Amino acid sequence: MREMIVSELSQALHEMARGFAHFLPRIIVMLILAALGWVIAYVVKVILRSILRLVKLDKLSENAGASQLLSKAALPSPTEVLSRFVFWIAWLGFILLGVSVLGILGLQEQVARFFLFLPRLFVAMFIMFFGLLAASFFSRAALLAAVNANVPSPRVLSLAVRSIIIVFVLSIVFEELGLAEQTMLVAFGIAFGALMLGLAIAFGMGGRDLARRFLEKKIVRGKKEANEDELSPL
Amino acid sequence: MLLEARLHDGAVFRTETKVAEESYLTDDFLRQLMNVGEVDILVGLPTHNNAKTVGSIVHTIQSGILRGFPRERAVIINADGGSRDGTPELVTGVSIDDVRPASNLQALRTLHSISTKYASSSRSASGAFRTILAAAELLRPKACVVMSPESANIQPEWLSKLLRPIFDDGFDLVTPIYRRHKFQGLLITNLLYPMTRALYGLRIREAYSPEFGFSGRLGSQFLGQNVWSDETEGAGVELRFTLAAITGKYRICQSFLGDKDRIERRAVDLVPALRQTAGALFSALEPDFPVWSVVTGSQPAPTTGSDQEVLLEALRVNRKRLREMFLAGIAELESVFQSILSPSTLAELQSIAHLGEEEFRYPAELWVRTVYEFAASYQKSVISRDHIIQALAPLFRGRMFTFLTENRNASAGDVEKNIEDLCLVFERLKPYLLQLWKTRE
Numbered sequence A: 001m002r003e004m005i006v007s008e009l010s011q012a013l014h015e016m017a018r019g020f021a022h023f024l025p026r027i028i029v030m031l032i033l034a035a036l037g038w039v040i041a042y043v044v045k046v047i048l049r050s051i052l053r054l055v056k057l058d059k060l061s062e063n064a065g066a067s068q069l070l071s072k073a074a075l076p077s078p079t080e081v082l083s084r085f086v087f088w089i090a091w092l093g094f095i096l097l098g099v100s101v102l103g104i105l106g107l108q109e110q111v112a113r114f115f116l117f118l119p120r121l122f123v124a125m126f127i128m129f130f131g132l133l134a135a136s137f138f139s140r141a142a143l144l145a146a147v148n149a150n151v152p153s154p155r156v157l158s159l160a161v162r163s164i165i166i167v168f169v170l171s172i173v174f175e176e177l178g179l180a181e182q183t184m185l186v187a188f189g190i191a192f193g194a195l196m197l198g199l200a201i202a203f204g205m206g207g208r209d210l211a212r213r214f215l216e217k218k219i220v221r222g223k224k225e226a227n228e229d230e231l232s233p234l
Numbered sequence B: 001m002l003l004e005a006r007l008h009d010g011a012v013f014r015t016e017t018k019v020a021e022e023s024y025l026t027d028d029f030l031r032q033l034m035n036v037g038e039v040d041i042l043v044g045l046p047t048h049n050n051a052k053t054v055g056s057i058v059h060t061i062q063s064g065i066l067r068g069f070p071r072e073r074a075v076i077i078n079a080d081g082g083s084r085d086g087t088p089e090l091v092t093g094v095s096i097d098d099v100r101p102a103s104n105l106q107a108l109r110t111l112h113s114i115s116t117k118y119a120s121s122s123r124s125a126s127g128a129f130r131t132i133l134a135a136a137e138l139l140r141p142k143a144c145v146v147m148s149p150e151s152a153n154i155q156p157e158w159l160s161k162l163l164r165p166i167f168d169d170g171f172d173l174v175t176p177i178y179r180r181h182k183f184q185g186l187l188i189t190n191l192l193y194p195m196t197r198a199l200y201g202l203r204i205r206e207a208y209s210p211e212f213g214f215s216g217r218l219g220s221q222f223l224g225q226n227v228w229s230d231e232t233e234g235a236g237v238e239l240r241f242t243l244a245a246i247t248g249k250y251r252i253c254q255s256f257l258g259d260k261d262r263i264e265r266r267a268v269d270l271v272p273a274l275r276q277t278a279g280a281l282f283s284a285l286e287p288d289f290p291v292w293s294v295v296t297g298s299q300p301a302p303t304t305g306s307d308q309e310v311l312l313e314a315l316r317v318n319r320k321r322l323r324e325m326f327l328a329g330i331a332e333l334e335s336v337f338q339s340i341l342s343p344s345t346l347a348e349l350q351s352i353a354h355l356g357e358e359e360f361r362y363p364a365e366l367w368v369r370t371v372y373e374f375a376a377s378y379q380k381s382v383i384s385r386d387h388i389i390q391a392l393a394p395l396f397r398g399r400m401f402t403f404l405t406e407n408r409n410a411s412a413g414d415v416e417k418n419i420e421d422l423c424l425v426f427e428r429l430k431p432y433l434l435q436l437w438k439t440r441e
Helices: A002-054 A057-064 A066-072 A078-101 A107-148 A154-177 A181-206 A208-225 B019-024 B027-036 B051-068 B087-093 B096-103 B124-139 B157-167 B186-200 B216-223 B237-247 B270-285 B319-332 B334-340 B343-353 B364-380 B385-406 B412-428 B430-440
Strands: B002-006 B012-016 B041-047 B074-080 B111-117 B143-146 B173-181 B212-215 B252-259 B309-311
Touching (some): A002 A078, A107 B319, A154 B319, B019 B124, B041 B051, B051 B074, B157 B173, B186 B270, B186 B364, B186 B385, B186 B412, B212 B237, B216 B237, B237 B252, B270 B385, B334 B385, B412 B430
Antiparallel strands (some): B002 B012, B173 B212
């Protein structure tokens, strides 16, 4: 009995040692890949940071309003955020590559899914950045046009333009990421509808007096202007 | 492309067009130009739906040619932006025989009128001018003149006044001087003239004008410049032309023409006017930096006739609205101004916005600093360049209010002195612009 136990134990230990010996090179490969990945990711980060500083991404983001969003979230500059993000993505990619070398069933599938998700993540980030840029540009254009046309409450108009574009961009981003597509579709529909309804009610009810004053002013001024001399600036 | 045509006297008219020109000059237009051959005088007439006025303008031009240049070969080139009211037909349909009995003069040469359509777009003014310059390059006139199709006060003598200095005295550019009301052309008197003078060192009263004369060599040189495809989309190309003449050290003079169109009873859109003047000037500053950065002071330009005449008749101007729009701009555009202006300038603007109507003044020095900071921000594109120009509009209205208030009861001499004082402030603060330019680099 005792001999049998010792024999079984020594066989188990042998198998474990053989398994470990079989597995050890894979672990070493994984560690090498992780270390190499860190070095490559770090180099990519440094190069990317230099390029982004060269193209003045921070200034662009400041104009787009993205910098303000980041500072509100206590995050560093967009250049830093993007370069760190790329570093982690690249390193994580190498680590997962190493993990897949281990040959653990199930994990490989998750790794493949992660790599398939990466392009969508980048596209979503791209859409988000340029969406913010477009929102900032068009809201400022609306603000300037409204101020120069002497339209009442130009900032409300500008804010409405910005909100509509951001809501629209967010819905595209979530759809691209494949996150809660149905929920986002419904939420977008509700939010957009509510916004439009709110604007309609605001104009119809809240802005009733304002609209009356505006129209009166326009009509009365129109009559007045017929007797006024317009100055040609040129 | 080599063009060749036999002239009336048997000589062969041969010229080579640049490849770029081929794309915007139609074959039919080129054929018409070849039929005309070389000329002495070219009159450019850019039009777009000007049927109401263009007939009388062409009559006046023809009369001007008959009176001033009866022996010279002349052509009227109408560059039309796709009029739908029959403008080109009116231009080519006006016969010089209609003018002859009235003027009792005979032209010894044929006066040609050619109309062509250029690609109509937002950049219509530059498209028309480019077509006229390309035609001038082919026809090799001694002197060219561009006339406005809308001018209500154009006189036949204007042609001689704009062409003679080129024809007889070898000048390359003749800019007009008009008799204006003291409150007309405030963008010219409060921004364009003083700033152009301070930066480029030459006192040209109307650097941006719909009427001007120029030599063929200046036209050819400008045609080859890269101003047709830049971001301004050709807005204010006439101003760029004047600046090119200054930076190219061409001979420039001014000629007094007469009354500018009187005060118009229609809404005036300030923003397009700013794009054509301030926008064009700001965009020229970058390529012209080596020239204007070394200029100090300013020199008068040679002038024929009066160098300024001001009308003083009473006007009903809504000054209150100008101030209201300035205040609205200061209140609503703070975030935009933060990107463009220095904190101290913005703080000063906000402080004058709190003044009552009677005390409100936009001081000359603050105005000049504002304009210079806008120019520097434009150069660095801190935000969209067009947005920078649009943001200047409410501030300019504040300056208009101040000018109207300060000169309400001013005599012609007082108005001139105030404009001269403003010019001197622009000249005195020029180092500030240079400093902004360098620090922002």
